Amino acid sequence: MVSLKDVAQRAGVSVKTVSNVVNGYAYVSSGTRNKVEAALAELDYRPNLSARNLRGGRTGVIALAVPELDAPYFAELSRAVIEAASERGWMVLIDQTDGEAEHERRLLQGVREQSVDGLILSPVAIESDDLAARTDDTPLVLLGERVLDGPAHHIAVDNQRAAREVTAHLVELGHTRIAAIGAQERPGMGTARLRLAGYREALRDAALPYDEELVVFTPSYRRADGAEAMRRLLALPQPPRAVFCFNDLLALGALRTALSRGLRVPQDVAIAGFDDIEDGRYSTPTLTTVSPDKQQIARTAVEALHARIGGGVRTRRGLPAEQEVVARHRLVVRESTAGTARP
CATH class of the missing domain: 3.40.50.2300 (Response regulator)
Incomplete structure (x- = not known):
């Protein structure tokens, strides 16, 4: 196994200098650092992480x-x-x-x-x-x-701000009846609470009423929950024309229900999610989302x-x-x- 001493001899520097470069210390000149890094590469130096951790009690x-x-x-x-x-x-x-x-x-x-x-x-x-x-x-x-x-x-x-932005996007497209899927009754669900608050803020900013009928609580954030929530929304006397889902899996489930009912997305109902997971980039249609x-x-x-x-x-x-x-x-x-x- 190549040692720090071997690298030091090849680079023409001290063992301490090689150690400083290997451990990422800033106070090494660029010329010296380049020589040491070249020697490390030439000798294919591999640090003994186990020994290093043991010495540090880690x-x-x-x-x-x-x-x-x-x-x-x-x-x-x-x-x-x-x-x-x-x-x-x-x-x-x-x-x-x-x-x-x-x-x-x-x-x-x-x-x-x-x-x-x-x-x-x-x-x-x-x-x-x-x-x-x-x-x-x-x-x-x-x-x-x-x-x-x-x-x-x-x-x-910033979930509240992000939820406000995506809801405002739906408002800007001309939608006035916008639903939300993913509210939670469980205590401690801060994410759901803040996304709901952002949704309500955007409605208030647009002088649109908050309608509890359009807010669907879900037991979890799975595709099946989104599909069932969308089914309930479409059964309303006045279904929404846009839906903000609190994550992309809910949105993908909602999308499946809408398409299975013969609806066009986004012409008949627009759907947006949150998280920017890979599945949403390849769904049909592709999914509008918040990308953390x-x-x-x-x-x-x-x-x-x-x-x-x-x-x-x-x-x-x-x-x-x-x-x-x-x-x-x-x-x-x-x-x-x-x-x-x-x-």
Whole structure:
């Protein structure tokens, strides 16, 4: 195995300088860094991550816990986290919580019997009291809505603003009877609550009435839930001419019901979703949606966890140790609302 000493001899520098380059320290001149990187490549140097982690009292493994692994949004987000973690030489242990409060509480108190260096958690059911009662000192980063107060990084999408934007898009197209699919009765569903609030804001901004008849509660966010919700909306004496679904799976289910009834989308009813999953880019018609920046969410979460594991108050990018970060999002207009996709 090639050692740091071998690389140092090839580059004509000290072992300490090679170590600084390998570990990403900034205070190395560009000329020296180039020489070391060339020597690393020539000798095909591979760092011994296991030895490095053992010396630092770490495992080189982090945990990622999401509500549903088979939900495309969380599958795509998990992939992005794995890619970002692998750049730091970390392996990722993935867990599925099913949105159950007890499961999420167990994670807060320690990731089962596994020894991990940090935890990235996308909570659904726990409350602020659960976080306050936490005794485990494993570094923690939270994804999703800011429903928990406490000393942890929090990476979120502005769901209320995004929902307002997509509803406003439907208003701009001339729709006045706009439905919403995906409201939730379960406590702790902050995402659904904020998306509903954004929907209501857009209606209010357009001086349109809020009609409870047009808001369909769903037990979950599956395609079947969207299909059933759309069936109920189409059975109304005055069906809606546009529908905002709180995620893309609901929208795809709603789209299936509309097409099976012989309706044209978007001519007879426009349908929009949220999450920008791959399926929506290839559906017929393609799906208008809100696209959160999953890569930014994943990389920021990994960077924040690295800062907490290292015990520092800031990362290399200046991110404070306790901070809420709002990830970027954009409205992607496609055929299901506009008839044609916008660039």
